[in-house]
Amino acid sequence: METLRIVLDTDLAMGAPGSDVDDGFALALAIAEPGIELELITTVGGNSDVATSTRLTRELLEVLGRPDIPVVTGASAPLDPGLRNPAQPLATGPVQAPYAAVEIIRRVMAEPGEITVVAIGPLTNLAVALMLEPGLATAVREIVVMGGVYLEQTNVGWMPGEYNFWCDPHAADVVLKSGAPLRLVGLDVTRKVRLCRADARELASGGEFGRRAAEHTEAWISFQERVKPQEELEQGSCALHDPLAVALVSHPDLVTWRDAYVAVETAGRVTRGVAIADLLMWENPPAPNCRIATAVDAAAFRELFLERLARLP
Numbered sequence: 001m002e003t004l005r006i007v008l009d010t011d012l013a014m015g016a017p018g019s020d021v022d023d024g025f026a027l028a029l030a031i032a033e034p035g036i037e038l039e040l041i042t043t044v045g046g047n048s049d050v051a052t053s054t055r056l057t058r059e060l061l062e063v064l065g066r067p068d069i070p071v072v073t074g075a076s077a078p079l080d081p082g083l084r085n086p087a088q089p090l091a092t093g094p095v096q097a098p099y100a101a102v103e104i105i106r107r108v109m110a111e112p113g114e115i116t117v118v119a120i121g122p123l124t125n126l127a128v129a130l131m132l133e134p135g136l137a138t139a140v141r142e143i144v145v146m147g148g149v150y151l152e153q154t155n156v157g158w159m160p161g162e163y164n165f166w167c168d169p170h171a172a173d174v175v176l177k178s179g180a181p182l183r184l185v186g187l188d189v190t191r192k193v194r195l196c197r198a199d200a201r202e203l204a205s206g207g208e209f210g211r212r213a214a215e216h217t218e219a220w221i222s223f224q225e226r227v228k229p230q231e232e233l234e235q236g237s238c239a240l241h242d243p244l245a246v247a248l249v250s251h252p253d254l255v256t257w258r259d260a261y262v263a264v265e266t267a268g269r270v271t272r273g274v275a276i277a278d279l280l281m282w283e284n285p286p287a288p289n290c291r292i293a294t295a296v297d298a299a300a301f302r303e304l305f306l307e308r309l310a311r312l313p
Contacts, residue, residue, distance in 0.1 A: 004116055004141075004249055005037045006030065007104055009074070010242070011046030011121030011164075012057045014216050018223055019047050021216045024060055025195075025309075026120055026242035028209060031064050032308040035250030039115070040107060041071045042100035046121040046167050050076040053121075063209050065313050074100025075124035078168035081266070101128035105136055112139040116249055119175075120146045120242040122164050127171035130178045137180035144183045146245035147172065148262065148275035150292045152188040159273075162187045165264055166273035172264045182290035184262060185248060186275070189255060189293045190241035193301050197221060197236060202306070207313050243305055244296065251304065256295040259288040 014024025030038045041061075043053040054073045061067050104125065108115045117140055119126055126143065130136050147164040154160060165172045175182070195217060204214035217238065224234040247254060261278040265271045277292055278285065 003035060003037050005039050005114055006116045006118050006249060007040045007042060007107060008038060008246070009042045009044060009100070009104070009117060009119040009121060009125050010053065010057065011044050011048065011050075012053050012060070013047035014060065014213070015056050016048045016052060017219075019220070020241075021213065021220045021238065022240050022242040023047065023120055024056075024213060024216070025240060025305075026118075026246045027057065027060055028064060028213070028312060029243045029246045029305065029308055030118070031066055031069075032311050033247070033250055036246070038066075038069055040103065041069060042074045042104060042125050043071065044074045044100065044121045044125050045076045046164065050074060060209075063212060072100045072103045075122075075128065077124075078122065079124050079127050079171045079174070081170050100125040101132060104129045105133045108136055108140050109133060113141050115140060116142045116144065118144045118246055118249060120164075120245055122167035123147065123171040123175045124168045127168070127174035130174055130180070134178070137178040140180055142181045142183065143175070144185070144245050144249055145175070146185050146190065146242050148184055148186040148264070148277075148292075149188050150184070150186045150260070150262070150275060150277040151294060154187065160271050161265075161274040165275055169264050169266045169273040172273070172275075173266050176262055176264060176289055179289075183248065183252075183257070183293070184275075184290050185241075185245045185255070185293045187239075187241070189296045190244050191233065191239045192296050192298050193240045193244050193305075194237040194298070195240055199302075199306065203309065206310065209312055210309070240301075240305065244301060247301060247304060248293070254297050254301050254304070255293040257291045258294050259290075260292045261286040261289050262292065 013019035203210040
């Protein structure tokens with residue numbers, strides 16, 4: 001199997017009270033998957049503030065036995081809407097490394113066509129990188145994004161779309177307009193891959209990561225049940241949004257892909273961050289700017305996920 005080199009851009013929060021656990025599982029899967037070489041982790045504010053995300057990422061790397069993987073801190077706040085045009089230089093002056101966007105640029109531009117960026121948090125770091133260096137769009141091998149909802153809709157009034165796009169819709173807009181090769185995995189697909197309490201107990205029988213992850217998973221499932229009592233899907237299990245995005249780097253056939261033109265709402269009064277997917281079915285369609293996942297083999301992913309995590313020390 002070809003080994004694909006990746007940068008993981010994350011708002012990791014596993015271990016923070018009341019926070020999702022899927023980003024921690026995504027990091028573990030990126031380390032355990034033999035088809036992936038994780039070369040860099042960049043952090044962004046989202047599920048937690050960026051300082052907490054950076055700290056938790058480093059702590060988790062220690063647990064996973066990979067403290068050698070570099071972690072670079074990134075954006076702490078969403079993109080300034082006035083800077084959302086990729087053709088415009090940043091008005092804030094030069095940015096010095098180490099900083100996530102700069103390090104993404106350095107790595108990708110040094111070896112064009114070699115590095116895949118997997119973005120599982122708000123897209124602020126990527127957007128800033130693309131504004132600083134528009135050539136990144138053609139130098140990156142691919143960008144895989146966990147974000148958006150494409151064939152369904154969410155039913156939460158305060159967040160009508162998906163969280164990562166909702167956090168920074170202007171950044172998502174920059175990335176979608178960049179011309180980079182994009183594959184997008186949305187909630188309508190990721191909510192179908194689940195981790196239940198029995199799975200968590202199975203993980204707990206493994207090493208230190210398994211024990212910690214099981215504890216945090218149990219707490220997250222209980223939290224979801226409490227705050228979403230009428231949502232049947234969230235009773236007794238949690239979604240593995242971010243791990244699915246990581247798995248698709250080396251196992252793209254786990255999902256069905258479709259060309260699409262996707263735009264994101266940046267100015268809507270009640271539709272902040274909502275993604276609109278044109279499936280190119282009418283005459284004179286726009287040129288596609290991405291591929292979106294439309295279905296998933298949930299059983300095959302679950303088997304892969306649990307098998308890979310069982311390999312961890």
